[in-house]
Amino acid sequence: MSGMPRILIFAGSTRRESVNRRLARVAAAQATAAGAQATLLELADYPLPLYNGDLEADSGLPANALKLKEIFIAHEAFVVVSPEYNSSIPPLLKNTIDWVSRPLPEQTGYVPFSGKPAALISASPGFLGGMRGLRHLREVLSELRMIVLPQQVSLPAADKAFDSEGQLTDPATSRRLDDLLGELLAMSGRLAL
Numbered sequence: 001m002s003g004m005p006r007i008l009i010f011a012g013s014t015r016r017e018s019v020n021r022r023l024a025r026v027a028a029a030q031a032t033a034a035g036a037q038a039t040l041l042e043l044a045d046y047p048l049p050l051y052n053g054d055l056e057a058d059s060g061l062p063a064n065a066l067k068l069k070e071i072f073i074a075h076e077a078f079v080v081v082s083p084e085y086n087s088s089i090p091p092l093l094k095n096t097i098d099w100v101s102r103p104l105p106e107q108t109g110y111v112p113f114s115g116k117p118a119a120l121i122s123a124s125p126g127f128l129g130g131m132r133g134l135r136h137l138r139e140v141l142s143e144l145r146m147i148v149l150p151q152q153v154s155l156p157a158a159d160k161a162f163d164s165e166g167q168l169t170d171p172a173t174s175r176r177l178d179d180l181l182g183e184l185l186a187m188s189g190r191l192a193l
């Protein structure tokens with residue numbers, strides 16, 4: 001690995017006005033400022049069918065699942081910014097992880113994830129900021145052998161947290177993001193030793 005870890009940042013929402021996509025954009029800018037090579041991935045660019053074992057058996061992995069696998073493999077760390085749906089992982093995000101985790105003949109399903117650190121972030125208009133959903137996301141990514149940082153950031157009242165330029169209005173939230181991204185970069189550096 002070069003001096004600058006490649007960090008993949010994506011939101012678990014494709015909604016046009018998504019607060020999580022907005023926060024992912026802010027996180028990408030802050031990660032770049034902190035010295036990372038940040039890639040902001042939009043899941044809307046890689047639409048996937050709902051996972052179905054018959055579909056996989058008949059046609060293999062969809063082209064977009066293969067592309068996402070390559071993108072995941074090419075990055076040393078992830079930042080996942082996710083909404084909470086009924087206290088859990090939104091189906092878009094779980095479906096994406098499920099497709100990417102399917103093995104290939106020459107490669108186990110863990111390869112895109114294993115041994116890489118992940119930082120979890122959530123945003124919600126609600127007062128808990130989507131933090132309950134991150135428990136489930138943490139468990140799923142840990143089972144895929146990611147090293148999920150104990151620290152995480154949840155943004156409550158997220159519908160009121162950004163200005164018209166998409167910037168966070170509360171400097172304390174930016175600082176919490178910076179702290180989390182700093183932990184991720186430090187962990188990436190330790191793992192690269």
Ligand SMILES: Cc1cc2nc3c(=O)[nH]c(=O)nc-3n(C[C@H](O)[C@H](O)[C@H](O)COP(=O)(O)O)c2cc1C
Binds near residue numbers: 013129
């Ligand atoms: C099916 C569904 C379930 C939801 N459940 C929760 C929830 O458990 N907690 C919460 O804070 N918000 C919940 N919400 C509201 C989302 O936080 C809100 O729609 C948010 O804006 C979605 O994220 P996005 O703006 O990034 O698309 C739910 C929304 C939907 C559609």
